[in-house]
Every structure is written in C-alpha cells, then in structure tokens.
Amino acid sequence: MSNKIRTRFAPSPTGYMHVGNLRTALYAYLISKNAGGDFILRIEDTDQERYVEGAVDIIYSTMQQTGLLWDEGPDKGGEYGPYIQSQRQGLYLEYAQKLCELGGAYYCFCNKERLEAMKEQEGGIAKYDGLCRSIPLAQALERVAAGEAFVIRQKMPTEGETSFDDAVFGHISIENSELEDQILIKSDGLPTYNFANVIDDHLMAITHVVRGSEYLTSTPKYNLLYQAFGWAPPEYIHCPPVMKDAQNKLSKRNGDASYQDLMTKGYLSAAVINYIALLGWSPKGEREKFSLNELAEAFDISGISKSPAIFDGEKLRWLNAEYLRELSPEEFHQTALPFIREGTQKAQDTALIAACLHQRTEILSEIPAQLDFIDSQFDYTSEIFVNKKSKSGAESSKLMLERAIPVLEALPQWTQEDIHEALINLAAELEVKNGLLMWPVRVAVSGKLVTPGGAVEVLGMVGREESLSRLKLGLGKLF
C-alpha cells in the first residue's frame, strides 16, 4: 500500500549487547527514521541451544535507554506479528514445503554421520554432494509421512552466477557453483537463521535489510530464495565491522565493550550513540556532535564506509566529556551526585563540588578518586609546597600560611565569596602574586598536588574547621 521504509533489528538472545550490535541497530533505526519509516524489533531465537536467559531483557533495556524505540516488536505488537521467531514456528515449515513444490528446495534424508564422513574425506571443507536432490518429491513425502528424519535443503543452481547490488559495497557477484545446498529446515523442524530471516523479512514487509558485512557473501543465497518464491528482494545495506584492533573484531570475549559496561563506567548514553554512529559513517559537513534525532535527520547511506573501524576509547572519552560539559550545572550535579557521594560522605556542599568537577570530568567513574582528600587527609611531605610555576617554596609557604591562617580564622562566614575576597586581599596586601599564596593553602588543605578546584574551592569542600586544622598541620611541616 504505502512505500514506507521498514527496517528491522533482529538480534538473537544469546548474551550481551556489544557495541557492534548496537551500531547495527542504530543504523537500521536511523535509515528508517530518516525517511519517516518504521523500525521493527524481531527476536531470532531459533537456536534453542544458544538461548541465554535474560538476554531479551538486555536487548529491550539497551534499546530503550539509547532511544532506539521500535514501532513494532514482541512487546508492542503490530500487524505483522508475532515478532518472536519461536512463536512463528509452523510458518517456516509450510513455506519450506511450498518451496519444495516450487522446485527451489528438496527433502534430504542424509544423516549426520554421512555428512561428517564426507567432510572428513574432503579435508574439512566440503559442500553437500546433493545426493537427495534426485529423490522424487512424492517419494520423499512418503518417507516423511513414514516418520523418517529429514531436513529441507535449498536447491542451488549449479551454473552461472548470482549477484546483487549492495547500497554500501556495490555490485557483488558470486559463482553459483560456490553455493551449497544449505539447510532451510533443521531436523528438529525449526528453520535455520538464513531461512527464517528471508521468510520473516518478506512477511514483515521489510524494505531495507541492514546487517553486518559478514552476511555479504551469503546474500546471493537469500536472493535465490526470494526468486524461487517469486518475491521481490529487499535493499541490502551491509555495514563494516567494528574492530577492537586491526586484527580482531569487537566482541564480548575480547574486552569490555558492551553497552552495559560503558554505562557503569560513567558514559552517557547519548555520547555512546553519537560516537558509534561515527564509527563507520561520516556526516556530510564537519559537525561531529549529533543527538539521536539529529542523526536521524543527517543520516545518509552514502556516508557509510566499507572498511572496518577500530573502536577508539580515547575519542569516546572526549565526546563523553563534551556531553558532560553541555549539561546545565543542575543536571550535572544530579547525574554526578552518586559518584560524588562515593568519593565523600562528609562534604556538605555537593553543588560546589559538582561545579568544580564539571569542566574536569570525562567519565563519571573518575569522580570518586578525585575527591579522596575531603573525608580524610593523606600524609604528605613538605616537598609538595614547592612549585616552580607559582614560585612557591618552603620559605614562602611558611610565611603565606602564617598570614593566611589568622585571616581565615577571622572570617565570619565560610562562603566562597568571603574566602576568595579574604585571600585575594591578603595577596594584595603582601604584594605577592595570587599563586604564591594560593599554592600552599591548597596543598596544605588537600595534601595533593592536583585537586578539582583551586584553594578557595578546596577550602569550601573540606569545611572550615577541618581546613584550619589542616593548615596548621601543614605549617608545622615547614619548621
């Protein structure tokens, strides 16, 4: 009826959602949304042995958190349901039988022993020899009725070649002699992935098939299936793989690149989506930051690259930092709060801490370690009072601390404004650069060379009483 674009993401519930999967889902989503089309979620669980409990929930939650919302799916319904392959079982066998009648497939009664023996003879790599091709359909049907075990195989042409045009890779052509009579229906009656995929994509009216490039060479087999049924094949958009390094694809076993892992490390969902969109796709202009909606608007299949892309954690960090910085002070305070509390329980003014952290945080999980000086002070030596750039040394620090302590003690209120004013005025009075005074104050209160904030902020974070006591302690180290 309509020419609406329909794409689908069709994962198998076999474990975690890694970045490569997520990117495929993202591209499928973007391609449909760019054209105002529909995005369908289908669960491909035809392999009962690899099914992992809870995997479906991970798929749901990941897609929801990232905003890849589906228009039709198992939980949502739609006019092409059901959207879980195990609930469509009977369907596939029916179509396979029909294909046998059409001459595109045949029943095969060869047992696994024969197949394995054949493979062994050929040195590990052997195509099925087509022994059962010659069994007349009527006879095969009788054997099936008699209860004999069988599979259904696709009948490949033996000559010529089959080709198709991929939206990314262009024209792909494969000799038919390379193609095996692949199994469509397994002996357990369930379809293989390749078969179920074709049936479902057709029945669900999928117009654009988006998937990894590992399917590139099997696509001719798909098209032969479409042809045998007399159906129009979809557009194919094969995506290059996401790599961990030059040799290895990104995978759960290789590292920690699952979406969930990134979330616990303190990455923002929007940053992850933005980053992986750029892994293998390049926008027209020079802009790199895109929200999901902006991506949908800008996405263009012609920008998808053919070559593999290595996942670069450095750049993700940078992008994540950009997203963090874009947050309003309130938003940042809120999202960082759990991490701030992990670093300090005593601190009163978490808004001040958040404000200091805001421009220095790349990933949230780095926050606690930066705050370790607040609740308790580490021991340090007087060496940290020496800083070349501030021209600070032991002698100057001693003097600065001696003068700063009474000034701070005399402060009626421990606010950032008052502390700042008092210290700036003191420096002016002593006719020294701010840095010369600020350095010893900051290191004495924190005990650290690097802190998320200057002297004024650190005093505020640690609090009046504790700060003064630490300043005196620091001064003591200088004698």
Next chain:
RNA sequence: GGCCCGGUGGUCAAGCGGUUAAGACUCCGCCCUUUCACGGCGGCAUCACGAGUUCGAUUCUCGUCCGGGUCACCA
C-alpha cells in the same frame, strides 16, 4: 585453501583525474590561570607497494603484499 570484501596520519575520517590532501581524537608548544582541567592559538604526522592508462594519478586498470569475512542441522 576456494570465493567475497577492504587498505588516506597512531585512531575516526573527507576526498570521486589537476587540492598547500579537509576536519576530529591523541601528542607537543604557547596564551589564559588559584594546581589540574576548560577555553584560545599554533605545531608534528597520512595516500601499503609495483606496473599500466593519462599531459597529469590518492582517485581508473592489473599484479603483489597486508587485513577482514565466508565456506555449520550458529546466528
């Protein structure tokens, strides 16, 4: 091994026969500055190799090398 695909700086990448070969991350330097960071400015660094086509190749063709994928009753 057969077949398919790919190869621009360390990484992501633009580029479609003539460019000083964009841009981003990283790294380095300078400025700003109350440490670090942020921000600003500047810098280092790339067309895998060899032929051919062409007045001219990063762009086209072939070969070599390197890498990936695929050849399951897995998806």
